[in-house]
Amino acid sequence: MDPIRALLVDDEPLARRLLRELLTDFPRVEVTGECTNGREALEALQANTYDLAFLDVQMPDLDGVQVLRQLIEAGQRLPLIVFTTAYDQYAVQAFALHAVDYLLKPIDPDRFADCLASVQQRLAQQQSHAVSTHLASLLGAWPVATAAPVASDSASEVPEYQDRFLIRTTERNFFVPAAEVLYLEATGSVVTLHTLAEPYTLRTPLTQLESRLDPATFLRIHRSCIINVDHIREFKHWAHGEYVFRMNNGAYVTSSRSYSAVIQQFLKRFA
Structure with missing residues (x-):
């Protein structure tokens, strides 16, 4: 590579x-x-x-x-x-x-x-798209009379985000819909999914989970926390560029100063 x-x-x-x-x-x-x-x-x-x-x-x-x-x-x-x-x-x-x-x-x-x-994720996506475009151009130039229709580039560019989490326990395996997760919280090597029903745990790194989630819905506010913006009940600007979010389960989560620019950019969508 x-x-x-x-x-x-x-x-x-x-x-x-x-x-x-x-x-x-x-x-x-x-x-x-x-x-x-x-x-x-x-x-x-x-x-x-x-x-x-x-x-x-x-x-x-x-x-x-x-x-x-x-x-x-x-x-x-x-x-x-x-x-x-x-x-x-x-x-x-x-x-x-x-x-x-x-x-x-x-x-x-x-x-x-x-x-x-x-x-690195963005660069990998760019490289993948460039390779796909090059292959499509080669296939388009190949003189085959019965060529099958090629899907448009716009369809291939639509990212597929993870819409559920697989939870494995000693008793059973089941899915938790991403839409039901209020926020994800990392503690050491464990990530807890907080829902209105109960918390669930995963051992997938938070950064890896972030790369799979729709950024229009999930916002990283701290190196150890990602929130679902659809479950924000209220929020306020705190000291030193920090924000405090109250989620739909009543829990309060606080951002870190290093993510203030990311949060401001998110809030700018609604200005």
Whole structure:
């Protein structure tokens, strides 16, 4: 499998070193470029091909948001963009520019791992779609008089999300519909599915479960918690960028500051 070519952009050497250290846990990611300011980043992204770029928001000369805007306006092919910054007020701008994630400094290793899992999943989907498109073009060009009709690309692009969970016990095996799960909570290697009836446990990693769930319904608010937005009774903004959600079973779940940008982007749908 080809390595993921990454560009690190930050005016602080310590910040770039920390990113390199965090990336040592992800052998597929290869740092193939580093930039110390926005001008360098603009030139590097115009001249080279990267799969992933960690882009600092606040930099001298050109900031990260300006770099991305200039590239978009020029019609430049873009890698997956992950913004990094010590401040969360740029979150809405970042997601409006289609950044895939937004990491707050100091970067939490678990939050970073979640980010990389999402990045690798997106890249795998892109590669799969590219291969499917190439095969479809080859089949379309093959001179077969009785060729069967080929399904449209739009149908193949619709993702299939998990709509139920398989629960195994010593007595029986059964399904719990995803729509009935209020929130998923990870404790160590165990994930608890909280429903109005009773809790159920799984031993599948939370990040793996997240990748199977519909992001329009399930929102990750903490490295150890994913909530079903259809079961939010009420919520309020808490201190330091945190949110408190009251679920339909009366339980309160609190987000972490590192997920505030993700929650703000979700709430923006209803503004």
